Amino acid sequence: xxxxRLGEVKAxxxxxxxxxxxxxxxxxxxxxxxxxxxxxxxxxxxxxxxVYADLIT
Numbered sequence: 001x002x003x004x005r006l007g008e009v010k011a012x013x014x015x016x017x018x019x020x021x022x023x024x025x026x027x028x029x030x031x032x033x034x035x036x037x038x039x040x041x042x043x044x045x046x047x048x049x050x051v052y053a054d055l056i057t
Contacts, residue, residue, distance in 0.1 A: 005055055005057055006055075006056050007053035007054060007055050007056060008053060008054050008056050009052070009053045010052045010053060010054055011051075011052045012049070012051045012052070013050055014037050014049055014050075015047070015048050016046050016047060016048075017046055017047070017048050018046070020048055020050065022034075028054060028055075029055035030052065030053070030054055030055070031052070031053045031054075031055070032050060032051070032052050032053075033050070033051040033053075034048050034050050035048065035049050036048060036049070037049040
């Protein structure tokens with residue numbers, strides 16, 4: 001079994017999907033969770049809610 005890993009949220013923000021930039025080759029261990037905004041929307045829209053975190057263990 002793989003042990004759980006912990007992360008620390010560094011930032012969260014609303015962004016337009018065309019301006020959303022996630023840098024996979026950035027140094028370190030990072031996580032970006034992306035979902036549509038508003039969160040209860042049933043139709044796709046131009047906004048995304050993004051949570052950025054860093055691995056701490």
